[in-house]
Amino acid sequence: MTLNNAHTHIPLELAGRINELAAQVSRPANLAQADKAVLIARIKTLLKQHNAQIVAHYYVDAQLQALAEETGGVVADSLEMANFGAQSNADILVVCGVRFMGETAKMLSPEKTILMPDLNATCSLDVGCPAHEFAAFCAQHPQHTVVVYANTSVEVKALADWVVTSGNALQIVRHLKAQGEKIIWAPDQHLGRWIEKETGIEMLRWMGHCIVHDEFKAFELEQLKREHPDAKVLVHPESSESVVALADVVGSTKVLINAVQTLPDETFIVATDHGIFYKMRQLAPHKKLIVAPTDSKTTQCISCAHCPWMAMNSLQNLADVLEKQDQKIEIDESIRVQALRSVQRMLDFSRAQGLVKAK
Numbered sequence: 001m002t003l004n005n006a007h008t009h010i011p012l013e014l015a016g017r018i019n020e021l022a023a024q025v026s027r028p029a030n031l032a033q034a035d036k037a038v039l040i041a042r043i044k045t046l047l048k049q050h051n052a053q054i055v056a057h058y059y060v061d062a063q064l065q066a067l068a069e070e071t072g073g074v075v076a077d078s079l080e081m082a083n084f085g086a087q088s089n090a091d092i093l094v095v096c097g098v099r100f101m102g103e104t105a106k107m108l109s110p111e112k113t114i115l116m117p118d119l120n121a122t123c124s125l126d127v128g129c130p131a132h133e134f135a136a137f138c139a140q141h142p143q144h145t146v147v148v149y150a151n152t153s154v155e156v157k158a159l160a161d162w163v164v165t166s167g168n169a170l171q172i173v174r175h176l177k178a179q180g181e182k183i184i185w186a187p188d189q190h191l192g193r194w195i196e197k198e199t200g201i202e203m204l205r206w207m208g209h210c211i212v213h214d215e216f217k218a219f220e221l222e223q224l225k226r227e228h229p230d231a232k233v234l235v236h237p238e239s240s241e242s243v244v245a246l247a248d249v250v251g252s253t254k255v256l257i258n259a260v261q262t263l264p265d266e267t268f269i270v271a272t273d274h275g276i277f278y279k280m281r282q283l284a285p286h287k288k289l290i291v292a293p294t295d296s297k298t299t300q301c302i303s304c305a306h307c308p309w310m311a312m313n314s315l316q317n318l319a320d321v322l323e324k325q326d327q328k329i330e331i332d333e334s335i336r337v338q339a340l341r342s343v344q345r346m347l348d349f350s351r352a353q354g355l356v357k358a359k
């Protein structure tokens with residue numbers, strides 16, 4: 001891959017590979033109500049039996065989110081998932097989300113067994129930032145502080161000085177700016193650009209993208225806004241610059257949920273994965289939620305506001321993994337220790353700033 005000195009684009013073949021991987025994902029089959037009830041009962045028994053907890057992301061199936069809450073686990077953004085896992089007394093954590101979330105849990109709790117319903121649940125940002133290529137980029141800029149988004153592999157985190165999530169990226173970059181640091185940012189180009197705009201810093205940005213948020217369309221969103229003039233527009237910062245420009249609120253999944261709950265408005269157009277509607281509806285049942293448009297006249301959506309890899313988590317494979325304990329996150333100890341520095345730094349900073357519970 002050719003690396004330039006400023007912003008690093010991912011090569012076409014890697015972009016093609018990401019689309020190929022997304023297209024290969026088979027969505028779980030719809031189950032009959034009676035079969036679901038049997039699986040839920042089995043999962044509850046197995047969780048108790050193994051002193052296990054579910055750590056779920058807001059984008060997974062609503063039934064998994066409900067089950068996590070009912071059984072003493074958590075439904076959260078990636079920052080809170082990491083913090084909850086680190087503070088949990090369970091022997092086993094079943095991470096219902098994507099692979100980097102399971103890896104972060106393992107980095108922070110090597111003594112626990114970390115299971116995932118499907119270890120193949122990846123993320124386009126992770127795939128779009130291969131560690132050896134990112135290492136070469138960092139080596140060209142040895143004076144820079146390396147800040148990577150949590151949506152990366154453990155090998156990329158091992159190259160970083162700081163890990164951030166969308167729940168703390170602004171605060172951490174502001175902190176680094178105040179110290180006069182120069183920053184390499186990876187891998188999400190849109191989140192990086194939004195942070196640059198908000199903080200006034202210029203970073204060397206890796207040009208990865210999220211295949212879900214990249215599909216929201218500004219032109220169609222403007223039209224939808226005209227149809228719903230009273231609606232507030234909520235946008236996750238992994239969306240493109242033109243979509244972010246139309247937002248009333250930009251922020252992490254937690255910030256967007258909080259906006260629906262606390263703003264007086266009745267209608268919200270939401271530019272993020274629609275799995276988040278479970279929590280928004282739970283906290284604000286009378287509000288109207290509309291998915292931001294992902295199709296245009298010329299192109300059709302592929303992920304259509306739902307992450308194909310988050311969708312791999314199902315009641316069936318959750319029950320299976322608790323039974324067989326076969327989909328286990330394993331990390332080479334020397335890489336784990338190296339990557340832990342940047343993850344622990346993020347967690348310590350976030351706890352000190354009151355962004356997550358310090359326990």
Ligand code: 13P
Nearest residue numbers: 077078079165166252253
């Ligand atoms: P949050 O950190 O806001 O939960 O986002 C994670 C993610 O993968 C968004 O696409």
Ligand code: SF4
Nearest residue numbers: 123124210211212307
């Ligand atoms: Fe990755 Fe996007 Fe899926 Fe989040 S929604 S896990 S960033 S591909």
